[in-house]
Amino acid sequence: MSLELDLGELAADIAREAGALARRRRQEGVNLAATKSTLADIVTDADREVEALIRARLRAERPGDGFLGEESGAEAGETDVTWVVDPIDGTVNYAYGIPAYNVSIAAVRGSADPTTWEALAGAVFAPALDELFTAVRGRGAWLGSARLAVTTDSAAGALLGTGFGYDPATHDGDLATVRRVMTMARDLRRMGAAALDLAYVAAGRLDGYFERGLSPWDFAAGALLVSEAGGKFSRLDVDSARPMVIAGGADVHDRLRTLVNDMAAVTGT
Ligand code: LIP
8 A cells, every 4th residue: 555545544543432432521511731832722631641641652653653643843854755734623612512523634745834745644533523635745625534635616706715813813804804704705704714614615614714824733734635535735924923714615715815915915904
């Protein structure tokens, strides 16, 4: 079997096991472990426990691979494969008991730098919804056994997903972007979990998605889902503190990118 297929199977298997643990811990009651960048940026005991399970599985199955995880940081590897992991994406949803949370696991060729890596395989598992989204480079994107495809017609306006950062000081600028892109939208959805937003673009449940300030682990797997579902994924302002992620079918992606780019030119945001 090809390396990519092996990595894809492993990502899916570990995502399911890690998601089952996250779901059990949610049912038992969630404990806040700490806050990070702001009081609103929380980490639970389950985030840490789930990431530890994922790391242990990867060390056992793929010794020597590199790793980047939201909670335990980066570890360089000796192989050309690096795992980019968000153990519980949608942590605030998870803490509140909102089912829109997921485990996001991606394998990339190269280091954990989204400007240079080549995504090989990814899995996004939403345990509360029992939905496993997977993609292997060159072999499509899937929800279970159903092949995924992005939407291509948004004549009624695009259904767009977005999100906001944990720092209230960034909300005005993000809302200005929302105001700008509403000119092409029929409506907005705010899932609260970037990997799920991207999986929904791949599945045609959203026409497009944009968000500033995501970390590599938020989009590593979801970006591959979108591209393998026939969509486009790109990042703007990659050298800034809050790069912009844009995803969608080609038309929606390109229109979103133009609106955001024009706005940056006008307002410098
Ligand atoms: C979250 C993203 C969400 C974004 C939040 C946060 P986390 O990731 O999934 O889209 O709006 O600010 O980054 O912290 O739950 O892993």
